[in-house]
Amino acid sequence: MAATSRTTTYDPDARMAPGPWLKRNLFNSVGQTALTIVTALILLRCLWALLGWGVFNAVWYTTDPDVCRAATGACWAVIVEKHRPMLFGLYPYDEHWRLALMMAIYLATVVLSLWPRCWNLRLLVPLWIVAALSIGILMFGGVFGLRFVPTADWGGLPLTMLLFTGTVLIGMPVAVLLALGRRAPLPVARGVSVVFIEALRGVPLITILFVAVNVFPLFLPAGMEVNRLLRITVGIAIFFACYQAEVIRGGLQAIPRGQYEAAASINLGYWQTTRHIILPQALRICLPAITNHIIAAMKNTSFVIIIGLFDILTATTAVMQDPLWRSFYVEAYLFVAGVYLFFGYALSVYARQLEKWIAEGRI
Amino acid sequence: MSPATANIPAATANADIVIAMHNISKWYGPFKALDNVSLDVRKGERVVVCGPSGSGKSTLIRCINRLEVHQEGQIFVKGLEMTDNVKNIDAIRRNIGMVFQNFNLFPHLTVLENLTLGPMLTRQMKKADAEELAMHFLRKVRIPDQARKYPLQLSGGQQQRVAIARSLCMEPEIMLFDEPTSALDPEMIKEVLDTMIELAQSGMTMIVVTHEMGFARTVADNVVFMADGSKVESAPPEEFFGNPREPRTRAFLDQILKH
Numbered sequence: 001m002a003a004t005s006r007t008t009t010y011d012p013d014a015r016m017a018p019g020p021w022l023k024r025n026l027f028n029s030v031g032q033t034a035l036t037i038v039t040a041l042i043l044l045r046c047l048w049a050l051l052g053w054g055v056f057n058a059v060w061y062t063t064d065p066d067v068c069r070a071a072t073g074a075c076w077a078v079i080v081e082k083h084r085p086m087l088f089g090l091y092p093y094d095e096h097w098r099l100a101l102m103m104a105i106y107l108a109t110v111v112l113s114l115w116p117r118c119w120n121l122r123l124l125v126p127l128w129i130v131a132a133l134s135i136g137i138l139m140f141g142g143v144f145g146l147r148f149v150p151t152a153d154w155g156g157l158p159l160t161m162l163l164f165t166g167t168v169l170i171g172m173p174v175a176v177l178l179a180l181g182r183r184a185p186l187p188v189a190r191g192v193s194v195v196f197i198e199a200l201r202g203v204p205l206i207t208i209l210f211v212a213v214n215v216f217p218l219f220l221p222a223g224m225e226v227n228r229l230l231r232i233t234v235g236i237a238i239f240f241a242c243y244q245a246e247v248i249r250g251g252l253q254a255i256p257r258g259q260y261e262a263a264a265s266i267n268l269g270y271w272q273t274t275r276h277i278i279l280p281q282a283l284r285i286c287l288p289a290i291t292n293h294i295i296a297a298m299k300n301t302s303f304v305i306i307i308g309l310f311d312i313l314t315a316t317t318a319v320m321q322d323p324l325w326r327s328f329y330v331e332a333y334l335f336v337a338g339v340y341l342f343f344g345y346a347l348s349v350y351a352r353q354l355e356k357w358i359a360e361g362r363i
Numbered sequence: 364m365s366p367a368t369a370n371i372p373a374a375t376a377n378a379d380i381v382i383a384m385h386n387i388s389k390w391y392g393p394f395k396a397l398d399n400v401s402l403d404v405r406k407g408e409r410v411v412v413c414g415p416s417g418s419g420k421s422t423l424i425r426c427i428n429r430l431e432v433h434q435e436g437q438i439f440v441k442g443l444e445m446t447d448n449v450k451n452i453d454a455i456r457r458n459i460g461m462v463f464q465n466f467n468l469f470p471h472l473t474v475l476e477n478l479t480l481g482p483m484l485t486r487q488m489k490k491a492d493a494e495e496l497a498m499h500f501l502r503k504v505r506i507p508d509q510a511r512k513y514p515l516q517l518s519g520g521q522q523q524r525v526a527i528a529r530s531l532c533m534e535p536e537i538m539l540f541d542e543p544t545s546a547l548d549p550e551m552i553k554e555v556l557d558t559m560i561e562l563a564q565s566g567m568t569m570i571v572v573t574h575e576m577g578f579a580r581t582v583a584d585n586v587v588f589m590a591d592g593s594k595v596e597s598a599p600p601e602e603f604f605g606n607p608r609e610p611r612t613r614a615f616l617d618q619i620l621k622h
Contacts, residue, residue: 256467258463258465258467259467259469261430261461261463261467262461262463262467262468262469262526264428264429264430264456265428265430265456265459265460265461265463265530266460266480266481266485266529266530266532266533267453267456267457267481267485267533268480268481268484268485269453272484272485276480276484277469280471281469281470281471284471361513
């Protein structure tokens with residue numbers, strides 16, 4: 001598409017050899033040279049300290065916390081020792097293989113779904129049905145001789161994944177509908193969307209979750225109960241949708257009026273125009289901002305702490321109550337940060353690839 | 364040629380008349396964009412609408428397929444009145460193709476997809492049939508080799524010819540052209556006008572808003588001159604260019620033909 005002719009910005013450093021580049025940017029005057037040397041020394045000192053703590057003096061493997069206490073470096077052994085309750089929470093220890101298998105199925109399904117060559121409903125719909133069924137069977141159990149595990153005992157990384165996926169799968173369609181509603185010709189749709197978005201955007205996520213968990217059940221008829229995990233997922237999803245809706249509305253507003261007129265002139269109806277002309281263009285335009293909110297949504301899953309579910313962060317906090325190992329919480333949290341960073345960065349890389357494909361006109 | 368004066372009585376009675384506009388008025392806020400305009404178009408007739416910018420000529424033809432809503436008067440297309448009724452709008456638009464000044468192609472779809480979308484969605488055509496139809500019209504506008512490209516990879520003239528082909532794929536009986544060459548570089552105007560002339564020769568009913576007086580002279584059956592939202596004069600081209608009745612028409616023609 002047109003974006004192949006993207007203009008290159010003028011960059012005077014682009015073709016410089018390393019020698020002249022250093023001289024120009026780091027050693028241009030006495031003051032600058034001094035500043036460069038001081039900064040380099042500070043950086044080297046920090047790096048040295050970090051390597052000493054994290055690598056040279058670190059304990060990589062031991063089952064004895066006293067070995068860690070004797071060392072001056074990091075105690076990575078705590079992660080080896082505690083990785084299962086951190087990753088899998090309260091889920092029965094002997095059944096952890098089910099979660100490992102579930103994560104493998106989940107990741108394979110997601111990776112396939114993100115691959116443009118698989119973007120075909122005849123492939124994706126059966127894939128997701130099979131994946132959802134097998135994940136459900138693995139997580140709940142109760143059939144095929146698998147022990148039943150209630151959602152209250154689910155935890156760790158699989159819980160984070162489920163919450164995140166649920167948030168995006170429920171949240172994105174709601175976001176699109178809210179964004180369309182806000183610009184709809186029908187005053188009723190417009191009113192509902194505006195009230196919904198403004199009301200929910202104005203309160204903290206924690207309030208919405210509190211309502212979903214503690215207040216919402218009061219409105220249900222006696223004896224009827226909606227699963228807590230489902231309630232909290234819908235709560236996070238709706239919060240996500242309100243922000244995402246405004247992002248998508250920005251994309252919708254960028255579509256020139258001529259596109260609507262051309263669609264009308266070939267007699268397309270509202271939904272046909274929206275589905276085939278407007279949304280494909282609008283979503284491409286606001287993809288960077290959509291990615292932004294999706295990454296934020298991944299991190300918001302840690303709010304499930306308020307209903308006592310143990311996602312990977314809360315599970316780690318709980319594990320670190322162990323008096324033998326509790327002094328090594330920094331290492332444990334660094335590990336959790338690493339897991340979040342891995343998934344967050346993977347999303348960023350994928351989004352950048354999507355933008356590239358769009359620019360090349362491949363999708 | 365039709366006398367095309369105001370106050371045409373029940374034009375729908377005449378089976379030949381495909382578009383009948385009676386006393387159309389439209390306001391944008393306090394501004395009166397169309398002032399009591401009446402116009403009849405017969406089957407196969409080529410009408411050119413001209414006039415200074417802001418005279419309401421685009422608004423007039425955009426009322427015919429309800430991209431603009433008229434507030435007074437009546438519009439009949441093939442005897443069917445244009446109202447709020449969605450069924451009527453749908454039935455009328457089915458018969459009318461439109462070409463815009465800025466082409467308004469769908470930039471995220473290939474040329475071929477631009478052409479097949481309408482037939483597949485609104486006429487339930489199978490993909491293969493729609494593509495065959497699309498290629499037929501792309502050959503007509505002489506750019507079949509661009510079918511797999513995206514609109515923004517084409518020149519302005521090619522884009523406008525794609526837009527014409529896209530309209531033709533709906534197999535309309537009437538084509539509206541809203542300043543189809545105004546956004547084009549001079550060297551591309553001819554290729555678009557040639558396409559339009561061929562279309563005219565095939566017997567298509569056409570209403571063309573344009574400043575291309577050469578096109579009006581050679582193709583039009585009837586030239587309508589508008590100013591300030593009113594129809595000032597309408598006449599066959601020989602009469603319109605040779606012997607304009609109204610002083611305002613003469614002033615306009617003097618200005619536009621001098622160069």
